[in-house]
Amino acid sequence: MTRPSWDEYFMQIAETVSTRSTCLRRSVGAVLVKDRRILSTGYNGAPKGCAHCAETGCLRDILGIPSGERHEICRGSHAEINAIAQAAANGIATDGCWVYCTLAPCPFCAKALINAGCRRVIYKESYADKLGISLLQEAGVEIIEM
Numbered sequence: 001m002t003r004p005s006w007d008e009y010f011m012q013i014a015e016t017v018s019t020r021s022t023c024l025r026r027s028v029g030a031v032l033v034k035d036r037r038i039l040s041t042g043y044n045g046a047p048k049g050c051a052h053c054a055e056t057g058c059l060r061d062i063l064g065i066p067s068g069e070r071h072e073i074c075r076g077s078h079a080e081i082n083a084i085a086q087a088a089a090n091g092i093a094t095d096g097c098w099v100y101c102t103l104a105p106c107p108f109c110a111k112a113l114i115n116a117g118c119r120r121v122i123y124k125e126s127y128a129d130k131l132g133i134s135l136l137q138e139a140g141v142e143i144i145e146m
Contacts, residue, residue, distance in 0.1 A: 006036060007122055010100040011146055014124075017041045018102050022052035023076050025060065025067065030079035031100045032087055032118075039092050042082030046075045068128030071108055080109035084116050098122065104145070107131040114139045122146060 004012065010031050018029030022045040032039040046052045053059075053075055060074055071078075077085070080101060087094050095117030099105075104123040105113060110132035113121065120142040127133075136143055 007100070007144070007146060010038075010098075011102075011122065011124060013038070013041070014100040014102050017043050018079070019043075021045055021079075022054045024053050024058040026103070028079040028101065028103045030083040030102075032083045032094060032097045033100065034094075034097045039094060039097055040083045040086040040090070042079045042084070042086055044076050044079045044082070047077060050075065052076075068106075071106055078106060078109050079103075080105055081112055084112055087116075094118065103127055105132040105136065107135060110135045114141060120144070 010033055014029040014031045016029065017031060018027040021027035021043045028044045030042045056075065063073065065073055080099060083099065084094060097118050098120040099113060099118050101121065101123045103125045104127040105121060106127055106129055114135065118141060121136055122144045124146050126145070133143060
């Protein structure tokens with residue numbers, strides 16, 4: 001029997017979490033972990049109580065905005081932000097956590113992860129905008145691409 005490594009295990013969970021995404025462009029999942037325990041999960045989609053893009057259509061597509069640009073023009077929140085918000089809503093401290101993401105963090109998510117005390121970012125797929133990775137490196141966050 002071959003068991004997955006911890007990194008493989010948590011990334012597989014992030015991939016499963018991504019299947020809940022309601023984004024029409026890309027499905028992303030994130031898992032916040034500390035001491036090999038899951039703190040919270042998140043996927044990209046509209047805020048609680050708001051209509052999903054799957055129901056309303058993609059505003060970025062309607063306006064012709066390319067991937068990696070004008071992040072603020074979107075109904076949804078990114079997976080990492082949602083994982084941080086889920087932890088906060090449940091009173092779970094994130095300082096010292098690691099995050100497993102199916103996609104490298106954008107600049108907004110990178111800043112949120114840094115301020116949430118994330119110490120390690122493990123991601124599967126690169127993101128077009130490299131500023132997020134740059135900010136994480138500058139803040140001393142360990143970065144691993146799987």
